[in-house]
Amino acid sequence: MALRETRAAPRLTVDCVVFGLDDADLRVLLVERANPPFRGMWALPGGYVTVGEDLEAAARRELREETGLDRVFLEQLYTFGAPGRDPRGHTVTVAWFALVKLADHAVRAATDARDAAWFPVSDLPPLAFDHGGILEVALARLKGKVRYQPIGFELLEERFTLTQLQRMYEAILERPLDKRNFRKKVLSLDLLEELPEVQRDVAHRAARLYRFDRAAYARMQERGIDFEI
Amino acid sequence: MALRETRAAPRLTVDCVVFGLDDADLRVLLVERANPPFRGMWALPGGYVTVGEDLEAAARRELREETGLDRVFLEQLYTFGAPGRDPRGHTVTVAWFALVKLADHAVRAATDARDAAWFPVSDLPPLAFDHGGILEVALARLKGKVRYQPIGFELLEERFTLTQLQRMYEAILERPLDKRNFRKKVLSLDLLEELPEVQRDVAHRAARLYRFDRAAYARMQERGIDFEI
DNA sequence: TCAAAAGTGTTAACCATACACCCATGC
DNA sequence: GCATGGGTGTATGGTTAACACTTTTGA
Helix, strand or coil, rough: CCCCCCCCCEEEEEEEEEEEEEEEEEEEEEECCCCCCCCCCCEEEECCCCCCCHHHHHHCCCCHHHHHHCCCEEEEEEEEEECCCCCCCCCCEEEEEECCCHHHCCCCCCCCCEEEEECCCCCCCCCCHHHHHHHHHHHHHHHHHHHHHHHHHHCCCCCHHHHHHHHHHHHHHCCCCCHHHHHHHHCCCCHHHHHEEEECCCCCCCCCCEEHHHHHHHHHCCCCCCCCC | CCCCCCCCEEEEEEEEEEEEEECCCCEEEEEECCCCCCCEECCCEEEEECCCHHHHHHHHHHHHHHHHHCCCCEEEEEECCCCCCCCCEEEEEEEEEEEHHHHHHHCCCCCCCCEEEEECCCCCCCEEHHHHHHHHHHHHHHHHHHHCCCCHHHHHCEEEEEHHHHHHHHHHHCCCCCCHHHHHHHCCCCCEEEEECCCCCCCCCCCCCEEHHHHHHHHHHHHHCCCCC
């Protein structure tokens, strides 16, 4: 079996679920389809994997080509391969989820003819293919993962306030968190570096700025210690 | 891009990491390769996905064909697609992990020419392709998942003693657990049904038998309650 | 001086951990 | 009667969760 040369094989694509945080809104990046099937509908950015191309490289290439995004946090999500998911023929897609600092890429236009836009996850248009289902899996993964791994920082700017950090967790977890307990908890983890700076140009008391301390997290991982928020 | 008919595409396979529990030993099922490349080496059971075939169905079919296993617990693990992982050409594999009651399948021979055998995960032969790496990912997933989801029961017989349950967790987590705390914890979850039966033919006090209560777990999930061991 | 958000402690309930002995059974 | 594993409770420390007011700043 291992050496058999099967003539017909499923096609292979990658699709990306890209999340961004707009104030307190979790958003996802979609592209408008320029061609059938599902012409005019919104879909996840993605496309075919070529021979000799690594899967993650394919995902990054498609993101760059279709949305202009580059150097994003990317993690494999799941592989979807139901025979009927693409009406053109059996196509297996390796789905990825990405987290970006939305401010860096706010209204960036697509580089090819299609439109790209950020939609709040709470108010999505109908999606092409099985992309609605893929997005749901991505949301569940994000929700589950953000509490145990510091991936949420990928959504924030380099420097942030504790309130911004809390809003991010609330947006992802879809529930309010207690301010005092949240601050106690995140500060006790020793993963935030307090900066000698505060917010500027706000019409109220300026908040302290913090930065995620990657080195401290690496040390924590080496010692095999978990964290949880 | 979406409609482009690319001529060359990576091949698509599935591979399965099948775990079984032998007493207090976690074991994995391997098959001996009958053909080059890596002829004579041990490898994960797997093979090509055919057009129109669901990925999970392909994994089940390969397991059945190569090892005789049927009706096993199967879950998608990760998709590996580095261009150099198969010397015959770019091949992307969707890896699955499976849990089986080893006693049911103890010395089952492979149905085609190859040999199949159970190896303790603590003492493995060198593996073909990148299968060693895939196995490591599977072990990490099993370790992480078993504490939050009742998948470990797939490794045990329908009826089991609390000591057998504890041995299973110890084998997977690779650390000893305290007997009294373990019993308190698992019984407090209300996921075990105490049976009106005890062990037979043992040279010491016979232990109470329990059964995993799937209905209770389903109710717990509906109410959105987590468990942790 | 007002509006807006920043910042801060205590208490009570719960949960995790550490730990050692007697019991039932078969040989 | 002895060897083997089965079965059981308590005390301590740490963690989570609930909860409200004062401070700072700019307009």
